Amino acid sequence: MAERSWSFSNVFRGIFSGSEQITDDTWDDLETALITADFGPDVSESILDQLRADVTRHRVTEVKEMRRMLRDAIEERLAAYDPTLKLSERPAVILVVGVNGVGKTTTIGKFANYLKSFDKRILVGAADTFRAAAVEQLSTWSERAGVDIVKPQQQGQDPASVSFQTVQKAVEENYDIAIIDTAGRLQTKGGLMDELGKIRRVIEKQAPVSEVLLVLDATTGQNGLAQAEAFIEHAGVTGLVLTKLDGSAKGGFVLSVQEKTGLPIKLVGQGEGIGDLTGFTPHVFAQQLVG
Numbered sequence: 001m002a003e004r005s006w007s008f009s010n011v012f013r014g015i016f017s018g019s020e021q022i023t024d025d026t027w028d029d030l031e032t033a034l035i036t037a038d039f040g041p042d043v044s045e046s047i048l049d050q051l052r053a054d055v056t057r058h059r060v061t062e063v064k065e066m067r068r069m070l071r072d073a074i075e076e077r078l079a080a081y082d083p084t085l086k087l088s089e090r091p092a093v094i095l096v097v098g099v100n101g102v103g104k105t106t107t108i109g110k111f112a113n114y115l116k117s118f119d120k121r122i123l124v125g126a127a128d129t130f131r132a133a134a135v136e137q138l139s140t141w142s143e144r145a146g147v148d149i150v151k152p153q154q155q156g157q158d159p160a161s162v163s164f165q166t167v168q169k170a171v172e173e174n175y176d177i178a179i180i181d182t183a184g185r186l187q188t189k190g191g192l193m194d195e196l197g198k199i200r201r202v203i204e205k206q207a208p209v210s211e212v213l214l215v216l217d218a219t220t221g222q223n224g225l226a227q228a229e230a231f232i233e234h235a236g237v238t239g240l241v242l243t244k245l246d247g248s249a250k251g252g253f254v255l256s257v258q259e260k261t262g263l264p265i266k267l268v269g270q271g272e273g274i275g276d277l278t279g280f281t282p283h284v285f286a287q288q289l290v291g
């Protein structure tokens with residue numbers, strides 16, 4: 001796989017190619033690298049503690065061996081969360097939520113395209129009714145992915161009613177999956193949650209909600225996480241989507257975000273193209289991060 005710009009291995013290459021034996025400098029450099037890559041202070045410290053204990057216990061002296069241990073430690077921690085998407089209901093209803101501009105609509109386009117390759121019948125719902133451009137954008141993506149769309153009849157239509165119509169059509173016409181785009185404004189917690197709560201209630205009159213995916217922009221790191229706090233606390237989020245990892249040097253965010261929220265990462269966006277979305281595989285990720 002081509003090396004991505006977010007790859008942590010660039011940072012590591014310096015540390016691990018400097019000398020063959022582990023020295024005090026190796027530990028200092030490693031700590032700096034973990035912080036730089038946005039693992040966050042707590043996760044960085046606990047990785048370092050674990051690694052120190054492992055290195056001592058196994059009497060490891062070589063940098064090469066330490067690198068392997070780091071990779072394994074990161075993989076093990078990433079794998080503590082289940083990345084499987086729950087799509088067994090028919091239709092499986094997926095709500096996509098998140099703050100402004102994080103990549104919700106783009107993700108839905110890529111995700112619809114990905115699911116179609118498994119021969120699924122997909123319907124998307126444009127419940128981001130505040131911006132006409134948002135509906136147009138989703139419409140363009142649905143065309144590219146070759147999936148059907150339910151749009152509001154007029155601008156500003158109640159997002160809950162568009163969601164209702166989407167799920168109704170999905171049930172009546174036997175779609176496998178309905179994906180609903182919601183508005184991404186930074187709102188007061190009350191307004192945001194009232195709107196999402198209403199969307200949920202009207203959907204659940206017809207079908208259970210299978211997944212609530214919170215989209216996070218990896219380039220904003222810990223900051224973006226703070227902005228999304230209201231969703232995490234109140235929206236019944238079942239999984240995370242990390243976007244823009246292609247533009248981020250903050251690969252460590254991948255690990256800290258799971259540990260901070262207790263939520264699994266289920267999808268990863270690595271570009272603006274329709275094919276730039278993948279599932280989340282801890283083994284591959286640890287490899288890409290550490291090299």
Ligand SMILES: Nc1nc2c(ncn2[C@@H]2O[C@H](COP(=O)(O)OP(=O)(O)OP(=O)(O)O)[C@@H](O)[C@H]2O)c(=O)[nH]1
Pocket residue numbers: 098099100101102103104105106107128134183184185243244245246247269270271272276
């Ligand atoms: N490089 C890169 N850009 C991305 C990725 N995902 C989304 N984008 C870009 O991010 C910008 C915002 O994406 P949107 O999908 O419009 O975001 P949104 O969350 O739907 O925005 P609102 O509806 O305004 O809340 C667009 O320019 C996308 O092309 C990604 O994985 N990598």
